[in-house]
Amino acid sequence: MSEQQKKLKIGWFSFTCCEDSTIMFTEMLNDHFFAWSKILEFKHANILKSKNELSDIDLAFVEGAIASERDKKKLLKIRNVSKYVIAIGSCAVTGLPSGHRNNFDEKMKEEISPYLLQFHQTEHVYALHELIKIDDKVAGCPMIEAQFVQTIDKYLKMFKVISEDDSIINHKNASD
Ligand code: SF4
Structure with a gap:
């Protein structure tokens, strides 16, 4: 890695879900934060800081399914300001298990x-790919x-932040 270190601008977003991947991400920072x-x-990570910027993001990590018009709009905004969007976990990738109500029978849907x-809440719960390009x-x-x-x-x-020969896999704070 060079002295004038370029950085990858990332965003972490959570929608309808249990946020277990967010917890995993923060747990991983115990090992990797300094590196x-x-x-x-x-750039944007509510779990880490209160002042966030929703603009000029290289990589947006999106966890959870989309279950409201408000969240649909936010997802579209994320897509617009991000070069790449990564669906994180089953709820974001497939809509399930958060979107279990999509499979309810008519009687239960009425209830x-x-x-x-x-x-x-929207009637249908969406996986990310149903609304935006992933x-x-x-x-x-x-x-x-x-x-x-x-x-x-x-x-x-x-993004050439690290060279092809380098890797963050297995990096730990201890080796910083
Ligand atoms: S995929 Fe959904 S239910 Fe599973 S851990 Fe992630 S947010 Fe929770």
């Missing part, structure tokens, strides 16, 4: 409809940690 903060700029109205995905419920690290590694190389 990663040299090569990643956290829950007042709650959807009350909480401004560039990559990290499978799992929660996300598979090794796949997530490999994905960051891939884009660090693509």
Whole structure:
């Protein structure tokens, strides 16, 4: 890595879900924070900071399914300001399990409809690819940690933040 370190500008976003991948991400920072903060700029990450910028993002990680008009708009905005969007975990990739109500029978759908109205929820719960173009995905419920690290590694190389010979896989704070 060069002295004038270029950084990959990332965003981390959560929609309808249990946020287990967000918890995993923050847990991973216990091991990687000092190494990663040299090569990643956290442009938007509510879990890490209160002042966030929703603009000029290289890589947006999006966890959760989309279940309201407000979240649809936010997702479109994320897509517009991000060069690449990565779906994180099963809810974002497939809509399930967060979108379980899509599979309810008609009787049950009728029973829950007042709650959807009350909480401004859409009738259908969307996987990200149903609404926007997705560039990559990290499978799992929660996300598979090794796949997530490999994905960051891939884009660090693509953006020439690290060289093709370098890798963040297996980097730890201890080796900073
Ligand atoms: S994919 Fe699983 S772990 Fe991730 S938000 Fe959905 S339910 Fe939670």
